[in-house]
Amino acid sequence: MALSVGLNRVLEPAGVLPQAAWRLDASPAIGPDEVRVRVRRLNLDAASYRQLAEKHEGDGERIRAEVLGIVERRGKMHNPVTGSGGMLIGVVEEAGPASPLAVKPGDRVATLVSLTLTPLRITDGLRDWDGLSEQVPADGTAILFGRSIVGVLPDDLAPELALAVYDVCGAPALVDRIVRGYPGSPAVAVLGGAGKSGSLSLAAARRAGARTVGIVRDEREAAALRTGGLADRVEIADARNPVAVAAAVGEAQVTVVCVDVPGCEHGAILATAPGGTVIFFSMATSFSAAALGAEGLAADVTMLVGNGFVPGHAEFAVDLLRSTPAVRALFEARVAGD
Amino acid sequence: MALSVGLNRVLEPAGVLPQAAWRLDASPAIGPDEVRVRVRRLNLDAASYRQLAEKHEGDGERIRAEVLGIVERRGKMHNPVTGSGGMLIGVVEEAGPASPLAVKPGDRVATLVSLTLTPLRITDGLRDWDGLSEQVPADGTAILFGRSIVGVLPDDLAPELALAVYDVCGAPALVDRIVRGYPGSPAVAVLGGAGKSGSLSLAAARRAGARTVGIVRDEREAAALRTGGLADRVEIADARNPVAVAAAVGEAQVTVVCVDVPGCEHGAILATAPGGTVIFFSMATSFSAAALGAEGLAADVTMLVGNGFVPGHAEFAVDLLRSTPAVRALFEARVAGD
Numbered sequence: 001m002a003l004s005v006g007l008n009r010v011l012e013p014a015g016v017l018p019q020a021a022w023r024l025d026a027s028p029a030i031g032p033d034e035v036r037v038r039v040r041r042l043n044l045d046a047a048s049y050r051q052l053a054e055k056h057e058g059d060g061e062r063i064r065a066e067v068l069g070i071v072e073r074r075g076k077m078h079n080p081v082t083g084s085g086g087m088l089i090g091v092v093e094e095a096g097p098a099s100p101l102a103v104k105p106g107d108r109v110a111t112l113v114s115l116t117l118t119p120l121r122i123t124d125g126l127r128d129w130d131g132l133s134e135q136v137p138a139d140g141t142a143i144l145f146g147r148s149i150v151g152v153l154p155d156d157l158a159p160e161l162a163l164a165v166y167d168v169c170g171a172p173a174l175v176d177r178i179v180r181g182y183p184g185s186p187a188v189a190v191l192g193g194a195g196k197s198g199s200l201s202l203a204a205a206r207r208a209g210a211r212t213v214g215i216v217r218d219e220r221e222a223a224a225l226r227t228g229g230l231a232d233r234v235e236i237a238d239a240r241n242p243v244a245v246a247a248a249v250g251e252a253q254v255t256v257v258c259v260d261v262p263g264c265e266h267g268a269i270l271a272t273a274p275g276g277t278v279i280f281f282s283m284a285t286s287f288s289a290a291a292l293g294a295e296g297l298a299a300d301v302t303m304l305v306g307n308g309f310v311p312g313h314a315e316f317a318v319d320l321l322r323s324t325p326a327v328r329a330l331f332e333a334r335v336a337g338d
Numbered sequence: 339m340a341l342s343v344g345l346n347r348v349l350e351p352a353g354v355l356p357q358a359a360w361r362l363d364a365s366p367a368i369g370p371d372e373v374r375v376r377v378r379r380l381n382l383d384a385a386s387y388r389q390l391a392e393k394h395e396g397d398g399e400r401i402r403a404e405v406l407g408i409v410e411r412r413g414k415m416h417n418p419v420t421g422s423g424g425m426l427i428g429v430v431e432e433a434g435p436a437s438p439l440a441v442k443p444g445d446r447v448a449t450l451v452s453l454t455l456t457p458l459r460i461t462d463g464l465r466d467w468d469g470l471s472e473q474v475p476a477d478g479t480a481i482l483f484g485r486s487i488v489g490v491l492p493d494d495l496a497p498e499l500a501l502a503v504y505d506v507c508g509a510p511a512l513v514d515r516i517v518r519g520y521p522g523s524p525a526v527a528v529l530g531g532a533g534k535s536g537s538l539s540l541a542a543a544r545r546a547g548a549r550t551v552g553i554v555r556d557e558r559e560a561a562a563l564r565t566g567g568l569a570d571r572v573e574i575a576d577a578r579n580p581v582a583v584a585a586a587v588g589e590a591q592v593t594v595v596c597v598d599v600p601g602c603e604h605g606a607i608l609a610t611a612p613g614g615t616v617i618f619f620s621m622a623t624s625f626s627a628a629a630l631g632a633e634g635l636a637a638d639v640t641m642l643v644g645n646g647f648v649p650g651h652a653e654f655a656v657d658l659l660r661s662t663p664a665v666r667a668l669f670e671a672r673v674a675g676d
Contacts, residue, residue, distance in 0.1 A: 005635055015579050017604050019634045117634045149636045241353050266355045287625045287643060295646030296357045296455045297343055298487045305625060305641035308633030
């Protein structure tokens, strides 16, 4: 509680944290432990952009107008329908004397906390954005609190690549920690192993000594994983079909859910050995489906809410990317395809 | 996967587990590892009963008709609005030769898996129920799968009391396991400490060597907790107010959320020390609020989905009730008040 969490920036309702707030004060003057960032680019959350694009039938002008309206009304880019935000990159403009963040003016940074809690002001009307992609060139200011997370962009990686890694960097760090808690060479299954968080989780699990199986949805994803050799075994199964998942996995000590569709809880639980751990990284996870599912299956498994923060997680994920060519190739293909 | 999880009982949609199914086959003939129970009483989930009572404006006849209709249509008492079920008590009628459950015909039992996955047939039209309480006298049959959980009712406890304990028995067992994972005498905070799962969690934490604080919502609950001496410290705070919760708790190694209202995630996270654990037992928990909240607060805490199953959990909870007069008094008052 010693460091500020942005309570002074909450305009309404009073008493909640910035993420739960309807409206934040995004004024650029900073408090003693705050940092002001000159914004260069927003990276909208995929679910948020999809909702906007569908609502406006792909009309870039209208999508842009709605994003501007949300930021104007709420003081943050917090999609009121999806509840999600995204991240941003920019340059540190001013750091308060009491800020604990390891940044200085001029540093190129990415914010690793959600846009749903980041005070944001847009000053260029998003004139350089056509509204047709999640990547939003922007000018304006954003505020980081004392208790926040920010990553300095590595010189050897394109900003888009670094941002894509930072977006999911909590996953490999937590997988590393959990896998090392099991003796020997535990079996680790990653549902959605060919995605961003999935491929990093596979790489982290292997580095931590695990035997790995990647579960993917089709032959195309399976081929991508096999080519890179990212998993010891690759299987195709519908992650929403518990019986198919359990049959494909066999039995895992640690099961990692990186599939962003609802209904993957039961398969993950069923595929996990007694005493094992399920890590849910998908935002589509249903708390009650997980809790009641484990009870209904009499499954003695530990179920973790995938926390996006583990100390050192950004450096850990970038290091995995640098040292695992298959992960890097997968990310570069993703970024190029965006 | 060796023991059946009831897939053969799923009528639609195919391929899902019984809890996720729309409709189950509730026919009374059992398979080799199933058990048939003669139903004596249903204990509807509180949220489910509240929804039914509000919809039908407290009209017992209409509430009863809707419960009968749900069981008839779905083959289980799975409220389609709340998604919740409840439990039942009855007498074992027949156990298949391959059943691993430690029960025999004639045993009085409570099912410890949710009614949302239990094949159920009602044969008496619920004629002995006035529709005005969650406790539903009933005649009919229920089926337990090979992989299931059932508790024999203790002779020294009224069935209603045993059922109330079994309903929340996963909480104290998991609290015990987590608290014992911390060295020395960790600080444990229980939000909603005066409720059923909350009071058992406080008793379990103390027995495991913790210093405890119970957070309650008003002076009446505080007095109840203080009288029983169930917590080392009792504080009043609104569990949905993160700043108030953190101030009341101080800092806990383990924070247990037993408050059944939405919006308690951030307070629990903020009140937990780095390296600590938050255990969410409330079905009102939002997965995304927890995940994004911890990230937004840069909180290095482990967040657990409260699993309703830990081996030996029923006996553990009953033993806590027997040996902790304050817990027993609280449960008896609750049961009498129902």
